[in-house]
Amino acid sequence: MDPSTLTRRDLPDLVAFALLAELRSFRRAGTALGVSASALSHRLRRMEAALGVRLLNRSTRSVAPTEAGERLLARLRPALADITAGLAEVAEFRARPAGRLRITAPRSVARMAIAPRLGGFLKAYPDIRVELVGDNALVDIVAQGFDAGVRFDETLPADMVSVRLGRPLRMLVVGAPAYLAEHGVPPTPDDLAGHACLRTRFPSGVIYDWELEKGADVRRVAVDGPLIVDDAQLLVDALTEGAGLGFVAEPLVAAELASGALVAVLEDWCPPFPGWRLYYPSRRQVSPALRAFIEWMRVEAEAT
Structure with missing residues (x-):
């Protein structure tokens, strides 16, 4: 194990060494890691052979770090503590929304x-x-x-x-009272052809056709008018100023409908949808x- 070529595969050996050096027992360290004492001993010998230095002195009764082992352990302690803290921090995301x-x-x-x-x-x-x-x-x-x-x-x-x-939701055809007083209320979707219908352009470039429905009669009306916008609020602002008729989501004009600034028409052609x-x-x-x-x-x- 050349320290300059340390890979993720070597990290378990370093963790095993640090635990052995702390617990000073192959049996207890093996239990903590879920491996046998003999497998842990083999792992340590392999690590020492790769490094070319003895890390632990061991006998039948005791295990203790060598000087080289103590120096390595001193380096490993803060690094492993940082890893443990990082894992604990990540685990907190499971426990509390953050x-x-x-x-x-x-x-x-x-x-x-x-x-x-x-x-x-x-x-x-x-x-x-x-x-x-x-x-x-x-x-x-x-x-x-x-x-x-x-x-x-x-x-x-x-x-x-x-x-x-x-x-x-419902999409509604709406207009200002002043506009409707001047141009009249369209009784059917066909009558929209004679009105200034304000249109919306999607980011794709497509201009939205008004989708009207009454029972089995479904209409997709390609309206025309003097204004095209790409933002619903701009459309509402223009409608309240009497620029024409618009097709908007009911919640977006709820306040204007309640105050009378806008009036809904063709409501029987505007059923709710998911x-x-x-x-x-x-x-x-x-x-x-x-x-x-x-x-x-x-x-x-x-x-x-």
């Missing part, structure tokens, strides 16, 4: 469903650090180093586990921090 979580979600969902619940979560788990990334793209969470993400049910990869993030899901890789061991986050969001979703 560490960093990276979560990706569409920007509007991050604002509506995650950010409002983070204050209580971070207070309950002060050892967890959350990085919340708002991104409207369909992110590969494994490739980009995220612990979890948020998507609609139908866009979830097959190898993911998910939990409901909220109740079923909402957002918080998802994570099924083949990856779930850390205590992620498990705590998932459970917190699940409970909060059920309460709202």
Whole structure:
């Protein structure tokens, strides 16, 4: 065993030597390591032969480090203590939620469903650090180093586990009272062709068609209008200013609907559908921090 070429395969021999030097008994050291005294003796002889120096003096009654053994033991003690402390620190992650979580979600969902619940979560788990990334793209969470993400049910990869993030959602067609007073209320999806419909562009470049449904009648309407945005809040801001009609998630405009700043139309064409899901890789061991986050969001979703 040339010290300059020490490999991981040699570490068990060093641990065995340190334990022998501390306990000064092949029998007790062998019991602690789960090997026989003779196997431990063979391991020590092999180690001494490789190093070309005697490390322990032993007789039928006693075991004691040589001078070379004492020097090696003095070096090993702090190193093994550091390793033990490191393992204990890692083990704490199993016992208490701690560490960093990276979560990706569409920007509007991050604002509506995650950010409002983070204050209580971070207070309950002060050892967890959350990085919340708002991104409207369909992110590969494994490739980009995220612990979890948020998507609609139908866009979830097959190898993911998910939990409901909220109740079923509705997408609503909404507009400002002033706009509707001037341009009228569209009675059917076909009448949207005569309106200024504000559109949303996905990060992929695709412009979102409005998906309307009434019983068995399902429409995918390629609307047109004077404005395209890539952010839901920008859309809401423009709608409240009377720029046209928009198709938005109901929770995003709940305050505006309640105050009368926006009015929903074609409601009978806007049935509820399964909402957002918080998802994570099924083949990856779930850390205590992620498990705590998932459970917190699940409970909060059920309460709202």
